[in-house]
Amino acid sequence: MDHPDSYNGKSGFKYFSSFMSLNESSFTIPYSLLNANLKQHEIFVEQETNKMKLMLKDINDMMISGTIDGEEQALVELNALIKNVNTFEKELHIKVDKEGQLLKRIKHRTAFYNEMNNNYLKGDNISIIDWYQKYTNLLIADYLIRNCTLEQQQRVVEETHDKDTCNPGVLFLKQQHMEDLLDTDILIRANTISTALTGEHDLNPLMEWIQHNKQMLAKKRSPLEFKANFQRYIELLLRFDLGGAIHCLQTCLFTYIGDHFDEVTGACGLLVYMERCVEQVTYNEKILQDEGETCDIHYNEHKSGTVFSNQDVAYRYFFNRSPPMDYSQSINSKNPINAANVQHIFNAKNLEKYTTLLDQNSWLKLNELFLDEYYSMYKIPKNDPLLIYISMGISAMKTKECLHNHPSIDPRYNVLEHYSTADKLENQCPVCSEYFAPLSEKLPYAHHTESKLFENPVMLPSGNVFDSAILKLLAKTLRKKGIVKLNRNEVIDPIKKIVYNESDFITMYPT
Amino acid sequence: MSSPILHIQNAYNQYLTIEDGQGTHLQQCLAETQEFKTQLRKLKAHLNKHILETKSLESNGGEVDKTVQEKLTKRRILIQDKLNKSYKQWDHSIKKHTKKSKQGLIKFNTLGLSMFQTFNIDDIYNNKISDKHRTELQGAIQSHISRYCLSDIPVQDTAGLLKYLQNVYNISPEICSDFIRMGQILFDLTHCNYESCWDWAYNEQANNHSHVIQTLRYKLYIVKGMLMTKTHPVPDVCQYFSDKIPKAAFSNKDLQYGEDAAFILTQLIVHDNISNFQQNYETFVDACKETFTQEYCSLHNLPNESPLSLVIMSGILSSQFFMKYAQIKSSAHIGWTTSNELPFDVDLPSSLTHFHPVFICPVLKEETTDENPPYSLACHHVISKKALDKLSKNGTVSFKCPYCPVQSTISKTELVRFVML
Numbered sequence: 001m002d003h004p005d006s007y008n009g010k011s012g013f014k015y016f017s018s019f020m021s022l023n024e025s026s027f028t029i030p031y032s033l034l035n036a037n038l039k040q041h042e043i044f045v046e047q048e049t050n051k052m053k054l055m056l057k058d059i060n061d062m063m064i065s066g067t068i069d070g071e072e073q074a075l076v077e078l079n080a081l082i083k084n085v086n087t088f089e090k091e092l093h094i095k096v097d098k099e100g101q102l103l104k105r106i107k108h109r110t111a112f113y114n115e116m117n118n119n120y121l122k123g124d125n126i127s128i129i130d131w132y133q134k135y136t137n138l139l140i141a142d143y144l145i146r147n148c149t150l151e152q153q154q155r156v157v158e159e160t161h162d163k164d165t166c167n168p169g170v171l172f173l174k175q176q177h178m179e180d181l182l183d184t185d186i187l188i189r190a191n192t193i194s195t196a197l198t199g200e201h202d203l204n205p206l207m208e209w210i211q212h213n214k215q216m217l218a219k220k221r222s223p224l225e226f227k228a229n230f231q232r233y234i235e236l237l238l239r240f241d242l243g244g245a246i247h248c249l250q251t252c253l254f255t256y257i258g259d260h261f262d263e264v265t266g267a268c269g270l271l272v273y274m275e276r277c278v279e280q281v282t283y284n285e286k287i288l289q290d291e292g293e294t295c296d297i298h299y300n301e302h303k304s305g306t307v308f309s310n311q312d313v314a315y316r317y318f319f320n321r322s323p324p325m326d327y328s329q330s331i332n333s334k335n336p337i338n339a340a341n342v343q344h345i346f347n348a349k350n351l352e353k354y355t356t357l358l359d360q361n362s363w364l365k366l367n368e369l370f371l372d373e374y375y376s377m378y379k380i381p382k383n384d385p386l387l388i389y390i391s392m393g394i395s396a397m398k399t400k401e402c403l404h405n406h407p408s409i410d411p412r413y414n415v416l417e418h419y420s421t422a423d424k425l426e427n428q429c430p431v432c433s434e435y436f437a438p439l440s441e442k443l444p445y446a447h448h449t450e451s452k453l454f455e456n457p458v459m460l461p462s463g464n465v466f467d468s469a470i471l472k473l474l475a476k477t478l479r480k481k482g483i484v485k486l487n488r489n490e491v492i493d494p495i496k497k498i499v500y501n502e503s504d505f506i507t508m509y510p511t
Numbered sequence: 512m513s514s515p516i517l518h519i520q521n522a523y524n525q526y527l528t529i530e531d532g533q534g535t536h537l538q539q540c541l542a543e544t545q546e547f548k549t550q551l552r553k554l555k556a557h558l559n560k561h562i563l564e565t566k567s568l569e570s571n572g573g574e575v576d577k578t579v580q581e582k583l584t585k586r587r588i589l590i591q592d593k594l595n596k597s598y599k600q601w602d603h604s605i606k607k608h609t610k611k612s613k614q615g616l617i618k619f620n621t622l623g624l625s626m627f628q629t630f631n632i633d634d635i636y637n638n639k640i641s642d643k644h645r646t647e648l649q650g651a652i653q654s655h656i657s658r659y660c661l662s663d664i665p666v667q668d669t670a671g672l673l674k675y676l677q678n679v680y681n682i683s684p685e686i687c688s689d690f691i692r693m694g695q696i697l698f699d700l701t702h703c704n705y706e707s708c709w710d711w712a713y714n715e716q717a718n719n720h721s722h723v724i725q726t727l728r729y730k731l732y733i734v735k736g737m738l739m740t741k742t743h744p745v746p747d748v749c750q751y752f753s754d755k756i757p758k759a760a761f762s763n764k765d766l767q768y769g770e771d772a773a774f775i776l777t778q779l780i781v782h783d784n785i786s787n788f789q790q791n792y793e794t795f796v797d798a799c800k801e802t803f804t805q806e807y808c809s810l811h812n813l814p815n816e817s818p819l820s821l822v823i824m825s826g827i828l829s830s831q832f833f834m835k836y837a838q839i840k841s842s843a844h845i846g847w848t849t850s851n852e853l854p855f856d857v858d859l860p861s862s863l864t865h866f867h868p869v870f871i872c873p874v875l876k877e878e879t880t881d882e883n884p885p886y887s888l889a890c891h892h893v894i895s896k897k898a899l900d901k902l903s904k905n906g907t908v909s910f911k912c913p914y915c916p917v918q919s920t921i922s923k924t925e926l927v928r929f930v931m932l
Contacts, residue, residue, distance in 0.1 A: 015831040020515045021628040045609050056598050063591050071562050082551045089544045096537050113516050136823040140652050159678035168679050175663040381632045388636045392833050393826030396857040400880040401867035429866030430818035435651035439644035447853045448878055452869040463927050470932040510893040511873045
């Protein structure tokens, strides 16, 4: 491969500073973890020194008595003090180790990004390309960790028999010896909570995380804690655990009534309308499934098979009591049921407020909200960086010629010397490659203000314009290898497969 | 502007350097605590001894001598003082180092992190890739892993490797089977086993790919020769270079074979061994791996670089243009109406732009397309069809070439196609 960066004049990567700002989180995360580690240490020091101060005071009091008993008691207390110091030392050891690991991350990352700049400084093209491959591996690991499913984790454990490394991204990083270049602990935690929410509908890991970060969430006025509690409430209702649901409502949700009035009142209403709402949601789902087919909906026919003969019956069904007088008077109850009216009064529209609370995507929405909060807390990109770079990379490379099935060059002519990509006849455009072509379709083209062609363009009578030197080299190689019978001064148009004389060359002047 | 990474490096070094020497303040806390614990243990021993002595004096009965009593009291006070002093010193030191540790982190932030130009990478993700393309995306990742990473996997027998790839990375045999043999040979090369690579090169040479394989075989000769220096005497190594290696190797200047052999032999003769053996050896093995990979991919018609790594390279190189655009867009509150083309020119190196020819019509300043293809004029200047229609008023009049005085008519123009070879 030829030069990867045309701006390389042995002066380092021209846009190193701006590229580094995209990788700021590589350093801010270990920094925030160092801060958290120190904060814990500070609290611990404060607690322990206060405790030890009291113990020392006791020892002093005992010794000051001057009696043998006092001294013996002081000895016992001194022993306890030593034990305390021992525990303190162990805890400190953990903190020092943690600090060491985080500092190691910073050191390795500094070296990694410096390596990129140094490769440019040295003008070492192979190392530059190697570095980009390493960075691609890093992005792949990040993608694999973030998008690992429970099923995938199980398969990895089955293969490796190692429960500690069940994420393919972590395994990949280990294999590439890049463990310190990514904050796997942070990403795995997000993945664990996320998969618990979406895969198992388990709120416990999320609730635990919320407890640890209550202050931060409150500071941001994040609705996450409310949404998580709300989801718990809905789950209790769906299991028809009314006692549990009411308890949850009283203990967890009512505290949010100021900020989430509508949702809390809706939650209260759900206690009454739950059964109908579940039916309605199932019914709506059925309608969605049948969408496209002709669907004659009768609102007086429910999934439960209940058919209301008149509105009084319907009222009794929903409210379990006789309809009020004014209700009976206002509507001619003797008339057979009017489907539209029933719908208006009892079903879809009236229940809409409640059925929206039972949205089937609520777990996904909660997961999205959690990931937003989690990633913003550590200043980690919300979107997969791999996708961001792919999107930019494809757009920057995509030409109007890409994704077209223009007549290609006969593979028999793929005989030019390898190693130099410019000599390759087979087009290896990444945008047109098998996997990128479908996702490139919707991405914008690159904007060009100057033509990017080749030296010495010559047109053959076929209308195709080639680089004359390469065309001659191709002819020479084909003749030498005996693939095509060509006389001297003859060339072949590798697309139309027509032989021409070099005298047919028309020099072109594309500006 | 100096690079933020240098600031991080300086901040990191400063964090590690404390007045009393190297290490962090937390480490210092630990050292002080260990010292304090030792002091406490010593004092405990003293106190114990003191109690035993007092007890033995008391058990002897009778009055304790006043001077002895004074001595005991003095010792007790001494132990107590020492205990208090040790604690005070430790407490002061721990708190001091904890405070300094905090100050160190603040400094790390001010000197290092604040030097970063804050930018949220999500802000440049304007053209989102739809979730429905996840399968293709995974295919690209799987193909990249198959191309570059098979030799790093612990399982290397074909069946085991296929199963491992399927289970861990969800890579199907269709995607990885072309790369399996390459990965196994690279694994062997990494683990100083050259036989598989040698055999492969030998077989391919027998299959008429002599030119291609020559380079690899010569590189393998060099690596073998280098390994011999560890186990064989100098004359044997010289013998190997002169007898075993085909003479053609020395005459081929492109291979640098003579230079490499001369380097090894000179080192051996002058120093009796090769200085920086490991480093030099790894350089030769890496060169061997690089050549093997290129030759393997070339012979099996596999891409030399994975499309994913090229796209990522393009993404990294173009990121600053996207950043600049995002900044301008947010500060100037401007938008871009054309959604199917980027609003800025991204300057990529030729290695990433040589795949397709790009012809910009000099009249309309637009890239030519299938709908608006390039046309050659009578003077062999090239313009786009739309420009041609405009200049010739849909072919009704003759017109002057925009670049030279030659007059053209539509009949003298010709549709052309630029082909990148």
